[in-house]
Amino acid sequence: MNRREAARQVGAFYAKRGWQVFPFQRAVWQAALAGESGLLHATTGSGKTFAVWFAALQRAMCAPPTRKRGLRVLWITPMRALAADTLRALTESAAELMPGWTVDARTGDTSSAARARQAKHLPDTLITTPESLTLMLSKADAATQFALLDMVIIDEWHELMGNKRGVQTQLALARLRRWAHQAGGTLVVWGLSATLGNLPRAKEVLLGPGMPGATVEGSIRKDILVDTLIPANPSRFPWAGHLGIQMLPAVIGEIERHATTLVFCNTRSQAELWYQNMLEARPDWAGIIALHHGSLDKEVRDWVELGLKKGELKAVVCTSSLDLGVDFLPVERVLQIGSAKGIARLLQRAGRSGHAPGRVSRVTLVPTHSLELLEAAGAIQAVKDRDIEARHVPEKPLDVLVQHLVTIALGGGFRSEALFDEVRGAWSYRHLTEEEWQWALDFVARGGQSLTVYPEYRRVLPDEEGVYRVPDVALGRRHRMGIGTIVSEAMIQVKYQSGGRIGTVEEGFIARLNKGDNFLFGGRILEFIRVHEMTAYVKRATGAKGAVPRWQGGKMPLSSELAHAALAQMQLVTEGVYSGPEMLAIAPLLEIQARWSALPTPARTVIESLHSREGHHLFVYPFAGRAVHIGLASLFAYRIGRMQPITFSIAVNDYGFELLAPDNVDWPTVFAPAHGRDVGLFGTDRLLEDVMASLNATEMSQRRFREIARIAGLVFQGYPGQPKSNRQIQASSSLFFEVFRKHDAGNLLLTQAQREVLEQELELNRLRATLEELQGRAVSYHETKRATPFGFALMVERFREKLSTEKLSDRVARVLRELEKAAGP
DNA sequence: GACCTGCTGCGGTGTG
Numbered sequence: 001m002n003r004r005e006a007a008r009q010v011g012a013f014y015a016k017r018g019w020q021v022f023p024f025q026r027a028v029w030q031a032a033l034a035g036e037s038g039l040l041h042a043t044t045g046s047g048k049t050f051a052v053w054f055a056a057l058q059r060a061m062c063a064p065p066t067r068k069r070g071l072r073v074l075w076i077t078p079m080r081a082l083a084a085d086t087l088r089a090l091t092e093s094a095a096e097l098m099p100g101w102t103v104d105a106r107t108g109d110t111s112s113a114a115r116a117r118q119a120k121h122l123p124d125t126l127i128t129t130p131e132s133l134t135l136m137l138s139k140a141d142a143a144t145q146f147a148l149l150d151m152v153i154i155d156e157w158h159e160l161m162g163n164k165r166g167v168q169t170q171l172a173l174a175r176l177r178r179w180a181h182q183a184g185g186t187l188v189v190w191g192l193s194a195t196l197g198n199l200p201r202a203k204e205v206l207l208g209p210g211m212p213g214a215t216v217e218g219s220i221r222k223d224i225l226v227d228t229l230i231p232a233n234p235s236r237f238p239w240a241g242h243l244g245i246q247m248l249p250a251v252i253g254e255i256e257r258h259a260t261t262l263v264f265c266n267t268r269s270q271a272e273l274w275y276q277n278m279l280e281a282r283p284d285w286a287g288i289i290a291l292h293h294g295s296l297d298k299e300v301r302d303w304v305e306l307g308l309k310k311g312e313l314k315a316v317v318c319t320s321s322l323d324l325g326v327d328f329l330p331v332e333r334v335l336q337i338g339s340a341k342g343i344a345r346l347l348q349r350a351g352r353s354g355h356a357p358g359r360v361s362r363v364t365l366v367p368t369h370s371l372e373l374l375e376a377a378g379a380i381q382a383v384k385d386r387d388i389e390a391r392h393v394p395e396k397p398l399d400v401l402v403q404h405l406v407t408i409a410l411g412g413g414f415r416s417e418a419l420f421d422e423v424r425g426a427w428s429y430r431h432l433t434e435e436e437w438q439w440a441l442d443f444v445a446r447g448g449q450s451l452t453v454y455p456e457y458r459r460v461l462p463d464e465e466g467v468y469r470v471p472d473v474a475l476g477r478r479h480r481m482g483i484g485t486i487v488s489e490a491m492i493q494v495k496y497q498s499g500g501r502i503g504t505v506e507e508g509f510i511a512r513l514n515k516g517d518n519f520l521f522g523g524r525i526l527e528f529i530r531v532h533e534m535t536a537y538v539k540r541a542t543g544a545k546g547a548v549p550r551w552q553g554g555k556m557p558l559s560s561e562l563a564h565a566a567l568a569q570m571q572l573v574t575e576g577v578y579s580g581p582e583m584l585a586i587a588p589l590l591e592i593q594a595r596w597s598a599l600p601t602p603a604r605t606v607i608e609s610l611h612s613r614e615g616h617h618l619f620v621y622p623f624a625g626r627a628v629h630i631g632l633a634s635l636f637a638y639r640i641g642r643m644q645p646i647t648f649s650i651a652v653n654d655y656g657f658e659l660l661a662p663d664n665v666d667w668p669t670v671f672a673p674a675h676g677r678d679v680g681l682f683g684t685d686r687l688l689e690d691v692m693a694s695l696n697a698t699e700m701s702q703r704r705f706r707e708i709a710r711i712a713g714l715v716f717q718g719y720p721g722q723p724k725s726n727r728q729i730q731a732s733s734s735l736f737f738e739v740f741r742k743h744d745a746g747n748l749l750l751t752q753a754q755r756e757v758l759e760q761e762l763e764l765n766r767l768r769a770t771l772e773e774l775q776g777r778a779v780s781y782h783e784t785k786r787a788t789p790f791g792f793a794l795m796v797e798r799f800r801e802k803l804s805t806e807k808l809s810d811r812v813a814r815v816l817r818e819l820e821k822a823a824g825p
Numbered sequence: 826g827a828c829c830t831g832c833t834g835c836g837g838t839g840t841g
Contacts, residue, residue, distance in 0.1 A: 080835075486834055
């Protein structure tokens with residue numbers, strides 16, 4: 001078939017359904033037919049899926065007829081749930097355009113019968129996850145399986161590119177590209193992305209450094225509306241807090257007025273509490289409102305998702321578990337309780353409503369404390385400006401590389417030089433040095449310097465011809481069980497004594513419960529009975545309230561974009577401009593702040609000191625997000641400590657930080673630039689050294705190392721169904737940490753742990769940028785008689801999270817003592 | 826006077 005005929009048939013497919021063909025879809029088809037790779041960027045619900053899928057089909061329609069059967073198109077999705085939805089969509093359209101063309105899915109959910117079928121004969125199109133793809137690469141016959149591969153599509157690339165799953169995908173793509181090249185062809189690769197600030201980078205990472213490719217932007221401009229539920233009585237609204245239950249009546253009102261509403265919460269426990277409160281207020285909603293978060297059992301979540309799809313649910317209280325993965329939901333209204341923390345996330349959530357070309361997406365912010373009104377005003381402006389966060393791509397994570405080496409050794413073996421070359425074709429490893437490569441190779445061959453005597457760490461060995469392979473079946477099996485880069489806490493299953501599964505909670509939470517204690521989980525009050533083999537047995541409790549489980553999740557900081565937008569709003573206020581109802585509502589509070597102290601703006605850093613019974617407080621408001629503020633606070637404490645002996649307690653939030661000292665400090669002198677060009681506390685010279693010295697970097701690295709050890713295959717997670725407990729995993733990873741520190745200081749996985757702490761947990765680059773910004777801002781110093789609105793939130797924060805420099809140094813001392821003991825005589 | 830929190834995602838063996 002020629003191209004014109006193929007295009008005609010696809011056109012007929014659209015015409016039959018009354019769909020419009022958008023120019024961006026044509027652009028993708030033309031590029032792909034010409035053998036070009038690329039990135040397609042468009043909002044959700046704009047027809048991206050069919051744009052790339054029909055590109056693949058048209059390539060197949062135009063290909064010379066062949067009798068060879070095998071895999072032609074590979075579709076990679078980050079989520080199993082999406083695999084099922086995609087399978088349906090692709091199968092239906094393929095049946096019409098390419099009769100006889102087979103589409104199948106392969107994820108962890110794939111049945112053993114389907115696996116056996118696929119082992120014999122792969123379908124023409126396979127939908128899979130990065131992990132399942134990597135598993136396929138670990139099979140000895142991988143090269144044959146992918147011999148006919150023509151096109152790869154990576155769905156939701158923006159979700160993958162910023163993390164190690166994306167790096168694993170890059171490595172797999174490099175492998176597939178190499179095979180296609182060896183067979184004399186080129187692999188056509190297309191990525192799909194939405195809500196992303198750095199498109200050119202996204203494309204480069206997907207296609208490999210320096211590789212050509214097209215960027216196609218979906219032309220449909222989605223109208224996005226962001227607004228705010230303003231508290232009924234703003235002057236009585238709390239200055240701090242995160243639950244926002246005061247807003248319950250307003251939220252219930254919104255739910256009443258619309259067919260289906262998603263209520264997004266920032267944490268699982270918050271979702272549990274909101275759901276419970278909602279049911280208490282509206283008992284008649286039992287059965288038509290539901291709860292959805294990542295710790296609930298899959299069966300429960302499936303039921304909720306199905307209810308949503310059928311339009312049977314009035315509202316679902318959820319966390320970002322509903323951000324993705326459930327496509328084509330008929331949702332009318334989206335509410336966001338508390339800060340969305342970033343513009344990309346907000347846009348994504350807005351996109352859950354009006355999910356079809358031409359319809360308006362709307363999200364309504366529900367503040368949980370007064371200052372969030374400020375954030376809301378900033379967010380609305382940032383969305384208007386489409387000021388979207390960039391995703392940062394990990395740079396040569398060696399744990400992922402080490403895992404990959406074993407995978408490829410299993411999947412037919414490799415020669416060092418050829419694989420080195422191939423790996424450097426993956427963007428994240430483009431700067432991988434010869435030494436680093438040798439180190440990784442040595443690490444899988446001998447376990448590095450310190451593990452040489454243990455055969456289970458001699459995972460990969462060269463044969464006489466110099467081809468590296470895995471010498472032992474058992475090692476291979478163990479490796480396959482550990483493929484992937486997602487590392488989570490050890491979880492305890494929660495089950496009814498009668499058998500039903502409810503979900504999972506963290507080991508530490510259950511450990512604090514006694515028999516007979518109640519807790520709120522899965523939307524009901526449960527009574528804890530006993531724990532046995534990583535399973536907690538419970539029964540329905542009668543009446544009373546219960547504790548809410550806490551999960552140790554990530555603590556996402558406010559993004560720079562959103563923080564700057566909020567600061568900009570305060571600048572407007574100093575000029576007498578109130579941008580909307582949010583700013584008018586918060587005006588009285590800002591007026592107090594301005595009267596007692598001053599408003600922070602992009603041009604002015606506000607610093608306050610306060611003397612109270614607790615001691616001498618210092619408040620600083622850089623608006624740089626909590627991660628940076630932790631770094632800044634520790635850095636300031638350390639630098640001040642060098643001028644005069646003193647220790648501080650520290651508190652941080654997304655807007656600023658507090659230092660509390662027992663003794664008086666002469667703050668103006670501390671903040672005065674010493675002389676000339678000296679920028680004192682705000683200096684960036686010796687930043688890295690000072691940060692390392694001011695924080696307990698060792699302890700932070702050790703925590704980070706847990707994940708690295710697991711990905712690098714040092715720590716075995718246990719067999720499915722009998723997971724190791726947290727303590728066991730922690731113990732063995734900290735053992736490796738200590739052994740490497742003592743006997744193998746050059747171990748690059750240690751260096752990586754430290755780098756990840758600095759880059760990801762402390763956001764060192766953003767910290768440096770913030771210091772530079774602070775140098776350029778005027779300092780507005782105020783001694784206040786009582787805590788200002790901004791300061792109050794920080795004082796509250798300190799009660800829950802006690803970080804003190806004294807404690808840190810105690811901990812350092814303890815770690816040092818332990819190390820000396822471990823070193824022994 | 827005000828408070829007490831921290832998301833998501835995947836994968837896998839055993840041969841009596």
